Every structure is written in structure tokens, then in C-alpha cells.
Amino acid sequence: MAAIxxxxxxGAGAMGRGIAQVAATAGYQVEVTDSDPRAVTAALDFIATxxxxxxDRGRCTGEEAAAILARLCPGVSPTAPADDVDLVIEAVxxxxxxxxxxxxxxxxxTPTAILASNTSSLSIGVLATALGDPGRLVGLHxxxxxxxxxxxxxxxxxxxxxxxxDTARSVxxxxxxxxxxxxxxxxxxxxxxxxxxxxxALTLLSEQAAAPADIDRIVRDVLGLRMGPFELLDLTGLxxxxxxxxxxxxxxxxxxxxxxxxxxxxxxxxxxxxRKTGEGFYRYDGGERESIAEPEFVADPAAIPVYVHxxxxxxxxxxxxxxxxxxxxxxxxxxxxxxxxxxxxxxxVRAGLAPSRTLGVDPLSVTGKRLVVAVPVTADPVATAPxxxxxxxxxxxxxxxxxxxxxxxxxxxxxxxxxCAIAESGIATPADIDRGAQLGLGYPQGPLDYGDSVxxxxxxxxxxxxxxxxxxxxxxxxxxxxTHADLGLSLRARETRPTDLMRNRGSHAPA
Ligand code: NAD
Numbered sequence: 330m331a332a333i334x335x336x337x338x339x340g341a342g343a344m345g346r347g348i349a350q351v352a353a354t355a356g357y358q359v360e361v362t363d364s365d366p367r368a369v370t371a372a373l374d375f376i377a378t379x380x381x382x383x384x385d386r387g388r389c390t391g392e393e394a395a396a397i398l399a400r401l402c403p404g405v406s407p408t409a410p411a412d413d414v415d416l417v418i419e420a421v422x423x424x425x426x427x428x429x430x431x432x433x434x435x436x437x438x439t440p441t442a443i444l445a446s447n448t449s450s451l452s453i454g455v456l457a458t459a460l461g462d463p464g465r466l467v468g469l470h471x472x473x474x475x476x477x478x479x480x481x482x483x484x485x486x487x488x489x490x491x492x493x494x495d496t497a498r499s500v501x502x503x504x505x506x507x508x509x510x511x512x513x514x515x516x517x518x519x520x521x522x523x524x525x526x527x528x529x530a531l532t533l534l535s536e537q538a539a540a541p542a543d544i545d546r547i548v549r550d551v552l553g554l555r556m557g558p559f560e561l562l563d564l565t566g567l568x569x570x571x572x573x574x575x576x577x578x579x580x581x582x583x584x585x586x587x588x589x590x591x592x593x594x595x596x597x598x599x600x601x602x603x604r605k606t607g608e609g610f611y612r613y614d615g616g617e618r619e620s621i622a623e624p625e626f627v628a629d630p631a632a633i634p635v636y637v638h639x640x641x642x643x644x645x646x647x648x649x650x651x652x653x654x655x656x657x658x659x660x661x662x663x664x665x666x667x668x669x670x671x672x673x674x675x676x677x678v679r680a681g682l683a684p685s686r687t688l689g690v691d692p693l694s695v696t697g698k699r700l701v702v703a704v705p706v707t708a709d710p711v712a713t714a715p716x717x718x719x720x721x722x723x724x725x726x727x728x729x730x731x732x733x734x735x736x737x738x739x740x741x742x743x744x745x746x747x748x749c750a751i752a753e754s755g756i757a758t759p760a761d762i763d764r765g766a767q768l769g770l771g772y773p774q775g776p777l778d779y780g781d782s783v784x785x786x787x788x789x790x791x792x793x794x795x796x797x798x799x800x801x802x803x804x805x806x807x808x809x810x811x812t813h814a815d816l817g818l819s820l821r822a823r824e825t826r827p828t829d830l831m832r833n834r835g836s837h838a839p840a
Contacts (some may be wrong), residue, residue, distance in 0.1 A: 330495050331443060333415040338422035339431060341372035344447050347475025348418055350376045353400040355504045360404035360414070364421075369403045374403060379476070408434040408655055413439055416500065418469060420447040429459035436460050443493055445469040449520065450576055453486035453513045464490040467497050470517055471506075472769055479506045480768035489734035507768055509761035515580025516573065517767035518757045522776065523579050524587050525747040527570060529560035529740050531590035532803075538736055539729040541610040542621040546727055550699035551691070551737040553773055554712045558740075560618075561594075561601030564792040571597045585803035586747055624719040624728075633715040634662040638680055643667075643695050650722035658682055663716035667692040669787065670738065670794025672731045674705040685709040688716060691735035693783070700724045703731040733798040734791055742791040745780035746807050749820060751811035752777065759821040777820040785814035 338349045341363040363369045380394045417435050441807040444466045457463035480750050481501045485494050511518040530544050545557020551827045553646050562570050574589035589681035603609030612619045619788045635655040637644035664682040673689020689703035752759050763775020780788050789801025789806050813820050
């Protein structure tokens with residue numbers, strides 16, 4: 330494995346300066362270069378400010394700060410000849426022609442260096458076609474802001490020399506970040522696995538299942554994510570997120586699991602980009618998001634009886650909140666059903682309950698902070714509305730339209746299913762898929778781990794139900810998910826591959 334001591338950063342913008350900072354902090358000698366010399370000065374000034382701030386906050390001593398800054402220097406030029414540079418990290422503008430031309434020059438100028446690109450959306454294999462020796466290039470995808478986002482995707486192209494992966498991993502580890510090895514595929518891992526949440530949320534919105542603020546509340550309070558999908562889209566800006574959705578979708582030849590939304594396209598064109606334009610899915614005033622009040626459901630919980638269909642725990646919860654809960658259905662009561670992977674009305678009809686007096690409670694929501702209730706299209710508003718006060722007594726309450734499955738189930742199942750598809754195609758290992766989602770997307774739990782905690786069989790049942798109802802191949806359960814569910818395995822359990830039985834295989838065995 331090549332020993333790395335001297336690193337050249339090419340492109341001293343937002344990413345290049347962050348990478349330079351963490352590399353110098355880790356003890357590497359770092360040359361900072363850019364086609365614009367002012368960018369180099371600005372980057373070095375910025376890093377000096379950051380390092381001094383670390384001293385002020387007690388995170389490093391004055392001597393350590395001085396040593397970090399002494400390891401940084403402005404380079405002569407991005408492509409100045411040097412035989413003592415061990416690693417070049419290219420972080421210039423995201424433009425294929427620009428990156429290829431710089432890499433081709435660097436191949437000659439720095440003959441002994443490993444070449445790395447911080448591209449977020451270009452294929453490493455395609456970038457490498459500019460090189461005489463494509464084996465010298467590896468993807469090193471840092472996240473913004475680099476010092477805080479402690480994940481790096483290490484992306485070998487099809488022709489990258491395998492030992493570069495080990496060297497890249499040791500650099501990432503020395504920097505104190507987590508390196509995950511990802512196949513050179515559209516969106517790499519994080520931008521791929523992260524497509525399920527926004528695309529399903531936008532699909533729900535286009536079906537008028539619920540308003541953005543309600544979908545966000547469901548995702549936060551039922552699924553436990555820190556930020557709802559529409560808050561996140563507003564923060565990132567649709568001008569950034571929508572093209573990523575389109576690129577990853579096109580890159581996988583229009584896989585319906587990754588389908589972007591015409592809603593996002595229209596909003597992007599209209600300039601409703603999010604925080605940066607003052608209006609997205611929410612409005613912003615002086616950077617502050619508008620607050621959208623929760624509806625109030627006030628009445629005496631005991632005023633109307635409810636019948637709870639096959640959920641004794643929830644019946645007990647309602648009783649202890651003062652509700653009048655009947656043991657059997659009654660024309661005077663509102664019935665509650667608990668749909669999994671189907672609309673509430675279907676379950677009501679199957680159970681012999683009148684859909685006009687039935688509401689669907691998402692069973693995923695019954696023990697949490699927020700109860701999510703689907704309103705069948707035939708619900709009688711006058712007869713069912715009084716029951717909402719009963720349901721709002723133990724927790725916050727969100728109403729949604731009745732659809733192919735409850736909102737939280739749809740979002741969770743599509744997230745887990747996409748992660749399983751990624752595991753199946755070997756884009757990353759199950760552990761790295763979860764680590765990538767946690768560190769790169771801020772999910773409290775990786776999607777495979779989340780699938781395990783709810784149960785792979787339940788996720789499969791939800792998807793099969795939605796698929797049967799809609800006929801939309803977006804919801805087809807992936808083979809990894811189905812196999813692990815059938816066999817009762819953890820979704821993070823590695824599958825035995827034929828090659829595992831061929832340890833001493835000869836040259837005729839399949840790869
Ligand atoms: P930036 O615009 O902040 O900085 C790019 C820098 O490259 C500028 O200083 C520019 O002067 C310099 N540059 C342009 N052409 C050059 C050339 N021919 N030679 C030398 N320098 C040149 O961009 P950024 O946000 O730092 O992004 C850089 C790379 O990192 C892109 O590939 C981007 O996709 C990727 N990336 C960005 C983010 C992010 O959130 N900003 C996250 C991950 C990866």
C-alpha cells in the first residue's frame with residue numbers, strides 16, 4: 330500500500346478547502362491549488378479562521394493549531410509538475426470536460442500520485458477514460474461541510490487498481506472519517522439510497538394523500554427521522570435535489586423505484602426552490618419557516634362510542650384516555666380498523682364494517698407520539714368527526730386520505746426496499762448501506778436496520794399490498810427483501826454467494 334505524505338488539493342472551493350483542513354489536521358502535508366489564485370488565498374484564510382476557532386473552543390492547543398497551519402501551503406498551480414505528491418484530490422467544478430482535462434494533465438504532472446476525484450455525480454469510469462492509465466483514478470466523495478460530515482464514499486471505477494481502495498481507506502481513517510466502499514453507479518450510495526424518501530413523499534403529495542407539513546410530521550413522529558422530506562427538500566433546494574432525482578433515475582434506466590415527480594419539476598421551474606427563494610413547500614420570512622398549526626379536535630372523548638377492530642392494546646389505551654370503547658360493532662359507534670398494506674375501506678368491507686363509519690389507524694403509529702388516521706372516501710363526516718376527539722386524546726393526531734397503504738408504511742417500505750435493492754446488486758455491503766444512510770443522510774437508524782426492527786415480513790406484506798392495489802412496479806418487493814423475509818433472516822445478513830463455495834476455484838469457475 331502506497332504511503333501517503335503529501336496531498337495536493339485541486340479546486341479550493343467549498344469542498345477543496347474542507348478537505349485541505351481535515352487532511353492538514355490529520356498530519357498530511359497539503360498543497361492547496363486552484364485556477365483562481367484568489368480562491369487559494371480565501372481557502373487558506375478560511376481554514377486559519379476555522380483552526381483558530383477550534384483553539385478558542387478548546388478543541389486543540391495553540392501549538393497544534395500552528396502545526397496544522399504550517400502543514401498547509403499554496404501550491405504553484407493545479408498542474409505544476411511534482412514527483413513528491415502522493416495523492417491529488419480533485420475538487421473542481423462538476424463538469425466532465427473540465428475534470429477530464431485537469432486529470433489528464435495531472436497524470437503527467439504528478440507521475441507517482443494516486444489521482445482522486447470528489448465528483449458527486451460523474452462516473453469514475455467515465456472520468457478515467459481521459460487517462461492513459463485509468464487504474465490510477467479512484468473516487469473520494471466527501472460531503473459538505475467536510476469537517477462535520479464524517480463520511481467518505483470510496484468509489485473504485487471498473488478499471489481502478491484494487492490497492493487504491495486500501496490506500497484511500499487508510500487516508501480516510503487517518504482523517505477520522507468513515508470510509509465506505511461503493512460501486513461506481515449513479516448517485517454512488519448516499520444519493521441513491523436517499524432517493525426513496527423524497528420521491529415517495531412527492532408521490533403521496535401528488536395523490537393528495539396529505540399536505541407537506543402533515544407528511545413531515547408523520548415522518549418525524551412515526552418514523553423517527555429528524556427532518557421531514559419537505560423540510561429537507563426546502564433546505565437543500567429543489568434546484569439541487571430535483572436534478573439529482575432525475576440523474577439517478579436516468580442512470581438506472583428509469584427504474585420506477587427512483588421515479589422523480591412532475592410536481593418537483595413544475596415547482597423548480599416556478600422558482601419555488603425552498604429556503605433560498607423564500608418559498609418552497611413552506612414559506613420563509615427572514616429565514617424562519619412559517620409555522621403551520623395543528624388542527625384541534627376538541628370534544629368529550631366519552632361522547633361517542635368507538636369499536637376497535639382487532640387491536641386490544643389500542644382499545645385499552647383509548648379506555649384509559651376516557652373513551653367509551655364497545656366490544657362489538659354498533660350502528661351508533663365509529664369503527665377503527667388497522668390496515669397494513671391496504672386501504673382502510675377494504676379492511677372495513679372485509680370485516681363487515683360500514684366504510685361510512687370507519688376510520689383507518691396506521692398500526693405503526695399507535696404507540697408513538699402521533700396517531701395517523703386514514704379517512705375513507707365514503708366516510709360520513711358528520712358521523713365520524715366526533716371520534717377524532719377520542720383519537721386525539723392520547724397523542725397528536727394527523728388525518729390523511731385513505732390510499733393504497735398508510736403514509737408511514739409507504740415511506741418506510743419504499744426506503745427499506747430500495748436499500749435491499751442496493752444490497753442485492755452489491756453496490757455496497759449491508760453494513761455500509763446503513764452507515765452511509767446514518768452518516769450521509771442523518772437517519773437515526775440505517776434503512777436495513779429499520780426494516781429489521783419492523784420486520785422484513787411486514788415490509789414485504791406492505792409492498793405486496795400496494796403493488797397489488799396500484800399495479801405500479803415502483804412497489805415490487807426486491808428479491809433480497811423477499812428472501813430474507815421468507816427465511817427470517819436479518820436484512821443485514823450477507824447472502825452466501827456461489828463463489829463462497831469455490832474458494833479454490835480454477836480459472837474456469839464463474840466470477
Ligand atoms: P466550488 O464552486 O465551491 O469550488 C470549485 C473550485 O474549483 C473553485 O474555486 C474554482 O475556481 C475551481 N476551479 C474551477 N475550474 C478549475 C480548474 N480548471 N482548475 C482548477 N480549479 C478550478 O465547488 P464545490 O462545491 O467545492 O464542489 C467541488 C466538487 O465537489 C464538485 O465536483 C462537486 O460536485 C463536489 N461536491 C460538492 C458538494 C457540495 O455540497 N458542495 C458535496 C460533495 C461533492
